[in-house]
Amino acid sequence: MQAKLIPKPSGDPIIIADDLTLVGRHREYCDVVIDSGSISKLHCVIVKTDGLLFVRDLGSTNGTKVNGQRITRGALLPGDELAFAKEKFEVFLGPDVEEASNPDETEVVTEFSIPAVMRPKRGDDEIEFLPDDSAQ
Template sequence: MIARLIPVNGGQPIVLKNDVTVVGRKSDLCDIQIDKNSISKIHCVIIKTDGLLFVRDLCSTNGTRVNGQKIIRGALLPGDELSIASTKYEVDLSGEHKEDDPPTAIHQRTEMLTAFNLEIEKDRLDSDSGNEIKLISE
């Protein structure tokens, strides 16, 4: 999967080459440096796994947003707007199929949301203090 962040206000797209990409202001700590004061030294991490893309805020000062919603972590879908502090990007996920192929686009979104929801449920269950084991089914 080729993933890119395309600046909304123009500029060069950022290609996410690694499976784990740290984004921030400090070049020696980050894979991608964005030289703006509103961006924290280490702002967020973007993770590519099994054809899916996720973002996690790293306790940044000015926050990370997906489609205008402040997040701690979230899935990134094709066409989503990722805001790193005040810097906005459109998420572009290129693959074997054209993005405008409706069955492919719907399948990708369903797969991403299912995986993300299972991860949230797993985290919630891991944090439960009881000894109960819960099974999740669709």
């Protein structure tokens, strides 16, 4: 799975290549460095696992938001707006370039199942995965 953060309104995409990506302004410790005074030294961590993307705020001063809602942790879906303080990004999730580049090995999928994810409510630190049969 390829995951990217696309700066809004414009800029070069940030590739989320590792399973754990530390975001902040500390050049020595962070995988993604955002040079802005509103970003904490260790702002948040992005976790990529089993085709899903999650974010967890690390107690940052100015917060992490998903679609305008301040979160401590939560799931990220394609097209979500992820904001670190005032810096905003669109979440992109898709197949790896190598997976999609060979037409002889491209699989056409006509039916698929995506696990439903309940976003945590305020004050709720748990992310609930619903059974496949509950997905619409």
